[in-house]
Amino acid sequence: MGNAKFGVVVFPGSNCDHDAYNTLKHILNQDTEFLWHKESSVGDRNVIIVPGGFSYGDYLRCGAIARFSPIMKDVVRHASNGGIVIGICNGFQILCEAGLLPGALIRNASLKFVCKNVTLKIENNNTIFTGIYGKNNAPAGEITVPVAHGDGNYICDSDTLKSLNDNNQVVFRYKNNPNGAIDDIAGIINKKGNVLGMMPHPERASESIVGSSDGRYLFESIISHLN
């Protein structure tokens, strides 16, 4: 085993925690543990996954309550020290609410829950999360992964949008925008590049039996970065 020690946070209402765990532990053979949201520390974990789902039933706003769970204080500390954090779907919403990423996610423009495979354009493959794409046998340029959300419509003010674009912080864009997100934004990183938030689910597209394995290279990029 290498240097990566993954921690998958579990909130009441998380439902992609096991998908992430399965991908990391059983497909990629990584040291992986669940982190219950009431724990106060991420311990020795050096990559934190904030998974998808409906934490706290999406009460108030998606992610608004989870952001105050005890573990989140330490996730914020971990991120501030340059530690790697990924928020997927509800996890992206939680990271925005926690202030680790700019902007917010509002109701899909269609008002409908969208659940389907989408094509993402990789806008920046010079990140911790995308370094492998285009190398070895990994796909380059475009990947196919599923989305499953009702509130994935990314918004931010025009200054934030300009700085996201100027700093190459938009990592993934939708080829066909499923939710009305500004500038087709599907995933962004923070300025330092150690925190990623994305609405699509790479952990649900990590072996061919589920229709696509394009998502696994995101996790392999992190593993390669740490080793």
Place this chain on the structure above:
Amino acid sequence: MFSAKIKVTLRKSILDPQGKAVEHSIQSMGFSSIADTRIGKFIELKIDTSSEEEARLVTDEICRKLLANPVMEDYSFDISKMNGEKN
């Protein structure tokens, strides 16, 4: 004891698709005069304090930190003394 009645609404600059859907429904009922519909949240807190000023400060902080997300929402509130209850 004070009561805080809080309204949280999507900021004006942000499209409110839920409001739009309801508006279409209102118009299809025949109320053609309805020009705009916005949907928000109503939250009521009881605050155990004798000072209106403190009730206001506490409510504002809770709104800023939790009840509203300033990226997408505005909030407003009214504070009133609750009748029939001792301070």
